[in-house]
Amino acid sequence: MSRLVVVSNRVAAVSEAGPAAGGLAIGVLDALKETGGVWFGWSGECLAEASDEPTIETRGNVTYATVSLAKRDYDQYYRGFSNATLWPVFHYRNDLARYDRQEYAGYQRVNRWLAAQLKPLLRPDDVIWVHDYHLIPFAAACRELGIENPIGFFLHIPFPVPQILFTVPPHAELIQALMQYDLVGFQTRVDMQAFLDYVVRAAGGQSDGRSATLDGRTCAVGAFPIGVYPDAIAKAAKACAERKVVRALRDSLHGRALVISVDRLDYSKGLVERFHAFEALLAASPGLHGRVSLLQIAPPTRSDVQSYQLIRRTLEAESGRINGRYAQLDWTPIQYLNRKYERNLLMALLRTARVGCVTPLRDGMNLVAKEYVAAQDPTDPGVLVLSQFAGAAEEMPGALVVNPFNVMQTAEAIERALTMPLDERIQRHASMMAKLRESDLSVWRDAFLNALADAAHVALPA
Structure with missing residues (x-):
């Protein structure tokens, strides 16, 4: 029986009674509770050295697998490229963005390390659902490790039009990384169209409105507005x-x-x-x-x-x-x-x-x-x-x-x-x-997972 494996930068606290979480944490946790499965990501802790292996804890039908980051990884991957480059640019605040080549290298390095930490936990029929801008290169890192499971990506924040994205120096590499997913999902059709505009007009790829093809690689695309209960x-x-x-x-x-x-x-x-x-x-x-x-x-x-x-x-x-x-x-x-x-x-x-x-x-x-x-x-x-x-x-x-x-x-x-x-x-x-x-939260979850199953030609997690 296939499982749903959710991957996000942060894994919400296992406790149910903590302070109000952000939209990603709320949506992911509520969705996982209905299907069961694994939630993998950073614990929020920074140590002198990164975790040797994930810490595993199970509550109900959800298994939490968390890792700690080294201080250098936190500074480069999280504070650096994710939140000092991608976050402002994706929110159209290029004036607040900065780019540092070493931070981008750290962003790539941490994504490869996270993929390596997840690999031993995977089963052959798992379906992997990756969330948000911190993890754009995650599918590419998984493919390099020989992971062949279906992998979908959902972006919780806006996706900028090409002229805005061009201000991020490795913009072409980011698009190539997104193309390694079987499905790339966005909150709105406007965000989806901005991605397709880049693929077609800036990168010379093709699109039929439901998928994108670039350099021989095709991924499905869709708009999946997240809901609530x-x-x-x-x-x-x-x-x-x-x-x-x-x-x-x-x-x-x-x-x-x-x-x-x-x-x-x-x-x-x-x-x-x-x-x-x-x-x-x-x-x-x-x-x-x-x-x-x-x-x-x-x-x-x-x-x-x-x-x-x-x-x-x-x-x-x-x-x-x-x-x-x-x-x-x-x-x-x-x-x-x-x-x-x-x-x-x-x-x-x-x-x-x-x-x-x-x-x-x-x-x-x-x-x-x-x-x-x-x-x-x-x-x-x-x-x-x-x-x-x-x-x-x-x-x-x-x-x-x-x-x-x-x-x-x-x-x-x-x-x-x-x-x-x-x-x-x-x-x-x-x-x-x-x-x-x-269009409540279950509709969002089911629509995305159905589209991922169609794109990857697999059965849905039970």
Whole structure:
């Protein structure tokens, strides 16, 4: 019987009760729990020397196989090429990207080492599902080791158009590496088309819209928007609604409307622009002073990367400046929290807000948008204000879609959301919940694995 083997840069903590995880961890863990299998990747630990072999732990039907990285590998593979080169470029922030030849060599070296660590764990009929930009060369490394299992790749972040990707010096090698997968999946058709445009227009390959061929190698392609389990989120949000933290938040509002945003502390999330939009709202609508608050939850991430340190300092300064300008003795316009919350508690906090403001400058999907909708009370739902540059914008028909670079447009959308009549809010929420149920997380998983099975001509994991 074939197994599903998931490979990602980080393996989420085995414990179920930790702080809210990112979209990749949530999606992968929920998908694996249904099929069972193996989750392989970095443990998050850095040691003087890398692991000799994976640490194995089994919980239920999921086996966790984790490895530790050496400090040099972490610096070159993770902090370096993955997050100082690929992340900013794939999010269209070439101005923040840097390229170092030694870091790229480390990126390649760690991918080869990870493939060698995984090989002894594999069975001949395993199906391998690789996740995200850290592991673009992983299939090529596996093939060099003689691993013949079907290997699919899913990119959780955006894929840039060729002219943007050209700014990464080894861009041609990255495309050649992606071509070693049997299937390459993207969040949206826009991202998929950007990949195909490179293959056809920049590299001289061919495509029929469902596959790409380059230098004699063909891989299937597809758009597979990641989903959530909306009814499970709704249940968790309702169940946690009376927890102490949630009650304290409601009590602190004194009847004021709440606008909520939840993002990792990252320059791609449009946090500064969001603060400016909220400031523009207060400037244009004095009647809202003392009647609305913005709660921004932004857990710190990659705090050892300079660009992340800068965004944190900028947000602290901007929130302080805006609060200093508008705050009253009994009202602070912006509550800015640099901390994590356990996932179910976070769903209850989302349920409390009249407006969910999800306005990244560029995002592969953004599951917070879907979680906010799913967490709402269907009899009195809040309104989602959503960036047109999030993949979720294609799937959320009831959202107020904005250009986050247009500060006044975002401010006006927040005001419209705050004043929207109940019947319109109910209608918009119902349309989005129907879409979330139609394309939930299991649909994402099954669609990808079915496409991989078709591309590799194998049976699906049971």
